[in-house]
Amino acid sequence: MNKSAFHKKLLAGPYLVWMIGFTVIPLLLIAWYGFTARDGSFTLENVTAIRTPEHLKALGLSLALSLTCTGVCLLLAYPLAMILKGSGLGKKGFIVFIFILPMWMNFLLRTYAWLNLLDDGGILFQICKRLGLPTVSLVGTNTAIVLGMVYNYLPFMVLPLYNVLVKIDENVINAARDLGANSFQVFYKVILPLSFPGIVSGITMVFVPSLTTFAISDLLGARKILLIGNIIEQEFSTANNWHLGSGLSLVLMVFILISMAALSHYDKNGEGTSF
Amino acid sequence: MKKLKSLFSGLYLTLTFIFLYLPILTLIVFSFNDGKGSRWKGFSLRWYEDLFESRVIMDALSNTLIIALAAALIATVIGTLTCIGINSLKGAPKAVYMALNNIPLLNSDLVTGLSLMLVFITIGWKFGYSTILAAHITFNIPYVILSVMPKLRQTGKAPYEAAIDLGATPVKAFMKIVFPELVPGILSGFLLAFTMSLDDFIITYFTRGAGINTLSTLIYSEVRKGIKPTMNALSTLMFISVLVLLVIVNLRPSGKKEKN
Numbered sequence: 039m040n041k042s043a044f045h046k047k048l049l050a051g052p053y054l055v056w057m058i059g060f061t062v063i064p065l066l067l068i069a070w071y072g073f074t075a076r077d078g079s080f081t082l083e084n085v086t087a088i089r090t091p092e093h094l095k096a097l098g099l100s101l102a103l104s105l106t107c108t109g110v111c112l113l114l115a116y117p118l119a120m121i122l123k124g125s126g127l128g129k130k131g132f133i134v135f136i137f138i139l140p141m142w143m144n145f146l147l148r149t150y151a152w153l154n155l156l157d158d159g160g161i162l163f164q165i166c167k168r169l170g171l172p173t174v175s176l177v178g179t180n181t182a183i184v185l186g187m188v189y190n191y192l193p194f195m196v197l198p199l200y201n202v203l204v205k206i207d208e209n210v211i212n213a214a215r216d217l218g219a220n221s222f223q224v225f226y227k228v229i230l231p232l233s234f235p236g237i238v239s240g241i242t243m244v245f246v247p248s249l250t251t252f253a254i255s256d257l258l259g260a261r262k263i264l265l266i267g268n269i270i271e272q273e274f275s276t277a278n279n280w281h282l283g284s285g286l287s288l289v290l291m292v293f294i295l296i297s298m299a300a301l302s303h304y305d306k307n308g309e310g311t312s313f
Numbered sequence: 314m315k316k317l318k319s320l321f322s323g324l325y326l327t328l329t330f331i332f333l334y335l336p337i338l339t340l341i342v343f344s345f346n347d348g349k350g351s352r353w354k355g356f357s358l359r360w361y362e363d364l365f366e367s368r369v370i371m372d373a374l375s376n377t378l379i380i381a382l383a384a385a386l387i388a389t390v391i392g393t394l395t396c397i398g399i400n401s402l403k404g405a406p407k408a409v410y411m412a413l414n415n416i417p418l419l420n421s422d423l424v425t426g427l428s429l430m431l432v433f434i435t436i437g438w439k440f441g442y443s444t445i446l447a448a449h450i451t452f453n454i455p456y457v458i459l460s461v462m463p464k465l466r467q468t469g470k471a472p473y474e475a476a477i478d479l480g481a482t483p484v485k486a487f488m489k490i491v492f493p494e495l496v497p498g499i500l501s502g503f504l505l506a507f508t509m510s511l512d513d514f515i516i517t518y519f520t521r522g523a524g525i526n527t528l529s530t531l532i533y534s535e536v537r538k539g540i541k542p543t544m545n546a547l548s549t550l551m552f553i554s555v556l557v558l559l560v561i562v563n564l565r566p567s568g569k570k571e572k573n
Contacts, residue, residue: 045483050398050410053391053454057413060451064428065416067435118329121322133326135563140333142555145512146532147548151336154343154351154540161339161351189336250421253514257536267423274427274519284431287424294421 071284084285093269093286100266101293103180104248107187111195111244112237114188119199119236120229134200141193149257152186153177156258178260186258187248194243202236203229238301246294266290337552344545351540360546370547373531380442380527381510384449389503391450392457393495396465397487399458417452418459425452426519433520440522448520449513453506460502461495468494 075081087093122134140148155161158175166173176182206229214228248254252267259265266286273283344361348354364370399410417425429448438444468491476486514529521530528547535541 046401049394053395064432067431068428150536151340250423
């Protein structure tokens with residue numbers, strides 16, 4: 039028995055090696071590049087470079103847009119998930135399926151769809167013109183970027199919320215009603231606290247990708263709007279300053295870690311419900 | 314009151330539905346447009362002809378499918394074996410192992426992609442198919458482990474030990490007793506890994522070589538230059554194939570409802 043237990047432990051070995059090679063060492067490399075200058079000497083400059091007005095502005099804008107996107111997604115998705123939970127049993131599977139179907143379209147094609155709609159001379163532009171309404175091109179504005187983010191990440195909020203909401207025992211809700219709670223109290227005292235794990239994983243799944251995106255801002259921002267993701271991407275692809283890019287990535291990682299830590303405070307059981 | 318509520322529900326569902334599908338619908342409509350802009354110039358299939366004649370797009374499509382399939386398969390095998398290994402670990406080693414496994418899930422794709430790129434450059438691994446594949450396997454394995462682990466925990470040790478007591482070899486006992494219980498978890502892990510791979514853009518963007526494209530990276534470089542009607546045609550075909558696939562999966566007789 040002992041021998042076979044040892045053999046089983048060996049099965050965890052290959053992936054341990056893989057993780058060290060492709061997860062741990064890569065992160066250490068980012069840290070090494072982030073804390074060294076081009077000549078290899080130790081420096082904090084790449085990290086403190088976040089304080090330059092250009093970078094601070096990008097980070098602030100990223101935070102503002104991704105927080106807006108997360109808030110809008112939560113406000114849109116919660117009622118949707120509640121309605122989906124309450125919808126008739128027979129067709130439930132199909133309705134839920136309809137609302138997460140766009141998730142399987144390629145991420146860039148989803149963004150491209152909004153470019154088509156919002157572009158200067160695009161479809162909305164033409165429609166407004168026909169109707170004699172003032173024509174505005176949204177591409178190149180923060181609104182377009184938030185729209186693109188919400189459109190892309192909304193299913194990531196709907197799914198975990200729906201998954202926790204359907205698991206809530208109807209008996210708990212009925213018990214609350216029997217004991218005299220009105221609809222508002224049932225929601226506020228029973229449903230909302232029980233759905234916290236779903237809210238937490240929904241927020242993480244929307245906030246992190248929208249904070250670090252560079253594709254959405256690149257396509258819908260008409261390359262006029264720089265988010266922190268765009269700045270980091272450019273340091274690596276065009277400016278070729280890996281040290282600065284790594285330093286800024288480290289700052290971004292710290293921001294993500296802090297927000298995760300703050301969120302996990304609410305998800306005490308650590309139940310990820312995203313899948 | 315109840316009527317008002319269901320009216321509101323219906324309205325809300327409709328509005329969200331429009332929000333989700335209007336952009337896709339316009340893509341589809343304009344893929345049949347004879348002109349390039351967003352003015353309707355008559356029905357035409359020219360963009361579909363362009364699409365199928367384009368070597369670049371067809372190459373990217375086959376790259377995407379091959380990489381997603383290979384990465385998902387390899388990740389599923391490694392992930393499943395690893396789960397058995399992790400299950401026999403206890404205490405601190407197990408906690409550390411799971412924490413390491415969670416890093417790619419918690420880390421943003423941007424940092425994962427960049428850090429992998431730095432590693433490939435540092436060790437001089439030539440960018441191409443193999444770097445994209447390695448990167449995809451790296452971000453896929455955690456999803457497989459997350460899907461298989463709960464099933465393994467549910468299975469429990471008693472039936473397996475009973476089989477051993479009755480004279481089965483450990484391998485035989487595993488294949489006959491434990492493995493069948495894991496199959497739903499393994500399948501959903503594989504599907505999750507496959508779709509993650511198909512949809513990935515950021516990590517592929519940083520780990521691909523100059524000459525190789527997946528659909529995501531190709532679409533990105535095409536669309537950056539502006540509206541491309543061939544991309545509308547591509548979207549239409551992708552949407553329809555996803556729709557058909559998912560309808561088939563959803564309509565199959567649901568005798569044994571899987572609890573997730």
